[in-house]
Amino acid sequence: MTPITIRNARVVDPATGRDELASLRIVNGLIDDIGEGIAQDDDHIIDANGAILAPALIDLRAAIEPSFTPGGETLDSLARAAASGGVGTVVISPTSSMPIDAPETVMALRAGLRPMPVRTLISAGATRNLGGETLSEIGLMATSGAAFISQGDCPIANTTTLRSLFSYASGFELWVACPARDAGLSHATVATESEAAARFGLTLEPTVSERMAIDRDATIAELTGARLMIDRVSTRDGIEALSRARKRGIEICSTVSIANLAFNSVDADGLDPAFRLTPPLRSEEDRRALVTAIENGLIDAVVSDHRPLDLDLKAQPFADAAPGSTGLEVLLAAMLRLVHEAELDLVSALRPLTSGPAELLGLPQGRLEAGAPADVVLIDGDAPWVYDVSDSASTRRNSAWEGRRFQGRVLMTMVDGGIVYNLKG
Amino acid sequence: MGRADFTYDFPHDRLITVDDLNPLDIQILFERAEHWHGVNQSPDKKHDTLKGLTQINLFFEPSTRTLASFELAGKRLGADVVNFSTSNSSTKKGETLADTARTLAAMHPDLIVVRHNASGAATFIHNETGIATVNAGDGMHSHPTQGLLDLFTLTRHFGDVGGKRVLIVGDILHSRVARSDVGMLNLLGAEIRLCAPPTLLPTDVDRWGAEIFHDLDDALDGCDAVITLRLQKERMSGALIPSVREYFHFWGLTTRRMEFANADCVVLHPGPMNRNVEIESTLADNAERSLILEQVEAGVAVRMAVLEQLGLRARKNARPGS
Known part of the structure; x- marks a missing residue:
């Protein structure tokens, strides 16, 4: 060559x-x-x-759809979308429709990845069907090549199960990604609790749900010695909880979804189902707290949270629409927008897209140095x-x-x- | 100083945990166990050491081998042995453990052997009745005769376990066997290693005087003996361990894995075994490696030694005519 x-x-x-x-x-x-x-x-x-x-981007959270889904996102289409967005490494995350909860699935995905234009890693489902009750074969999935494990969008309600999961995963020194939502308070909610949202008659999530989840998960991580990844912090309350946990010396990292950095709840006020997202869009105050946290180095990675969906699932009234948006192609551009609006400097904006996630997973890419x-x-x-x-x-x-x-x-x-x-x- | 140089009477009126024993007690028990071990191999097995004494085996948990072992031990010593087990005990009819204990005490047994699923049950029975009690396993707490027989087996094999590197692998959290073995190994000066997934280790394990491992290959390095513990079926359903195949892959003892240990490393298992769950089937059957049947044989001899000491003391302390 x-x-x-x-x-x-x-x-x-x-x-x-x-x-x-x-x-x-x-x-x-x-x-x-x-x-x-x-x-x-x-x-x-x-x-x-x-x-x-710059280093090609590393995206810790993107989803594909199960094989043979009509019109579904495949590894191939995902990889092309990633490449056009400047993403060189993308992590396939578990979803309810594709929980990636068995070593056979991890091996099959990895076998299919080799001819891909971008590097693809797997985060495997931490519990069977992401149900939060039964541990999946975490060790065998790690042996089969999973980079870390994740509960997807499904918080674990039972703290005894959470303790077992954290304890078990700590034996393999794997990051455990947990959604920052309380299973009870966030159940069936579609937007952030606020006066405006209340007028629409929606089931709403209070921001303390995120704070409680982070406090709880960090406490159990402290008890078990687990490596906890707070999957998509989105509120000022959440940032404060994260900050508290870091001060206690817990091995903890966190991600933010690009949508929560670029949009606020005003964008969703028209009840456009395109803005039905998990986590839901938050207040402008929350969004600014996230930007500040990135500037302060409190956030390790910004993720696309790329979530391809059949439009039939999306073309529904706001509350009924499936949550999620594609995002791989705009991840970089949306971060650069924050640079142009003087909210972040270029290096701070690129860090959680490159060296931040690389350091979490111990990857050699994500940096510009001889030998990388x-x-x-x-x-x-x-x-x-x-x-x-x-x-x-x-x-x-x-x-x-x-x-x-x-x-x-x-x-x-x-x-x-x-x-x-x-x-x- | 040997035992022959001075007078020492076995001072205990019960055996609840191996932590109650000092090195001299263990020396006495092992000497007597060695005696009975020889006797048990002869055709003349029955003796009258405990003649006239009554031994009740009170088993609230299903057991085949431990119950048989205690029953044979008592009978070979000449005691009258009665078995009460869960299937026919009054607890099924709603009787409290205290009432069961007092009822049995009224029948004037001299020895009670008790197994119960609650930690502390053997102490409770002893406190309620004042009768010499042998703990045959109480919950996740203690199983002292298993600890004694495991160390008796290792001592017979090695001559002295002092300085030997002994690994216990498996469900240490729920294991009364592990607690008893660790107590004995500490007392006899072995180097102890424990290996388990973090979900199957007790939280206080860092104070057990053992080195902790999660990786079995690392743990096996330089070992002289490995004690594999039984993984109970109800632990395999996903709350603490994802699956049997994952458990076997990471923590199952196999012939290939044994290459990390010393060439003459031996394997023990308290039984009953789950083949290809905690131990590879062919390894369990490997006569050069496995001491599993030796453990069973030692079990009867060790229990005879324990019953003998407690029984003789009970007879000596009994009020004449009472």
């Missing part, structure tokens, strides 16, 4: 804090060198024209564009982002030194 040098790039790497105009040379799928005048005679040269060159895998994304930081869901590589069209204006667009995605997406075709 001919070595490639990307020159004239603004090299931005949250892992090292690097932000400078330089060249990056790739040999045999690995980053060979970063600096000036490193290109050699026979190198294939890509001129970045000053565009941003050449998983990179080239970004035009200023290009304006409008997301048109009909152009999506995903097979599904349920998107809260339809018609959204962005500034900042993926030009090219490379994984393992190979170009897996190029805007210009």
Whole structure:
């Protein structure tokens, strides 16, 4: 394979804090060198024209649909959507329709991943059918290649079961991702408790549900020595609970869904089922608390929470619509929007998309350093564009982002030194 | 200083846990067990050591081997042995344990052997009746004759277990056997290792004087003996362990895994075994590795030694004519 040098790039790497105009040379799928005048005679040269060159994104939460679902999202369509969004590594998460709760499923998914354009990891269902009652074969799934385990969108009600799960998983040193919702308070809720939402006559979730879940799960993690991943914190109350837990020295990490960073509950006030999401959209105050938490390094990863759904499930009255939106293609652009609106600086915005999740899972990618895998994304930081869901590589069209204006667009995605997406075709 | 140099009478009027025993007590019991071990291999097994004494085996949990072992031990010592077991006990008719104890005491037995699913039951019976009591297993607490017979078996095999590296693997949380074995191993100076999934370890295990492992291959490194514990069926349903195959994959003792241990490492199991759950079937049957049948044989001899000491003391302390 001919070595490639990307020159004239603004090299931005949250892992090292690097932000400078330089060249990056790739040999045999690995980053060979970063600096000036490193290109050699026979190198294939890509001129970045000053565009941003960053590590390809790592998304810890995306879903596919079961095989042979009519019109369903497959690994292949998901991987193409990921590549076009600048995502080089995507974690397939368990859902109620595909709980990934047996080692056979993990092995089958991994067998199917090899020819994919992006790297794909598995987070396996922590309990059978995500039912929160019976441990799934966590050890055998880890042996089969699961990167961590997750309860999907299903909180565990029984604290004795939670203790067993945390205790058992701690023996394998696996992260356990738990949704930050109290099973009772959040049951059948569709939006955040507020005066406005109450007028619509919806079943509502108080934000203390998230706080209680984080306090509880962190307490049990402390008891058992588990590694707890707070899956999608979304409120100021939740951030405070997270902050308390961190001060106690518990091994805890947290993610935020991009939708909760980009939208607030006002966006859902029209009862557009596209904005029916889990966690539900929160107040502007909550959204700002999340941005501040990212700036302060309290959040380890921002996730797309890509959730492809049959439009028939989505084209329902708000309360009946299935929750979720696709998100892989806009993850980066939505974060860059926060940079343009001066809510975050570029390095802080990229960290939870690259080195943050890489460090959690001990991945070698997600950083720009000699010897690291050449998983990179080239970004035009200023290009304006409008997301048109009909152009999506995903097979599904349920998107809260339809018609959204962005500034900042993926030009090219490379994984393992190979170009897996190029805007210009 | 050997025992012959001074007079020492077995000082206990009950055996509830091995923690009650000191090294000298154990030396006495092992010497007598060795004696009975030889006697049991002869055709002349019946003796009159406990002649005239009555032994009641009071079993509130199903048991085949332990009950048979205690019954044989008592009978070979010449005691009159009566078995009460759950299927015909009055507790089925609603009687409290205290009433059962007092009722039996009124029949003037000299020895009570009790197994019960509640921790503390044997102490309770002894306190209620004042009769010499042997704990044959109380809940998750203690099973002292199992601890004695396991260590008697290992001592016969090694000569001395002091300094030997002994691993206990399996459901330590719910195991009275593990608690009794650890007590004995500590007393006799063995190096103890415990291996289990975290869900099957007690929370105070870091104070047991043992090294804790979750990975069986690591735990086996350099071991001289492995005691595998029975995984009870009700523990396999997913609350603490996901499945039998996962348990066997990570914590099942196999011939291949034994390569991590010393070449002459032996295997023990308190029985009854779940083949291919906690131990590979072929390994359990490997006569060069397995001491499992030796344990059963030692069980009768050790129980004879215990009943003998308690029975002789009971006879000595009995008021004449009462």
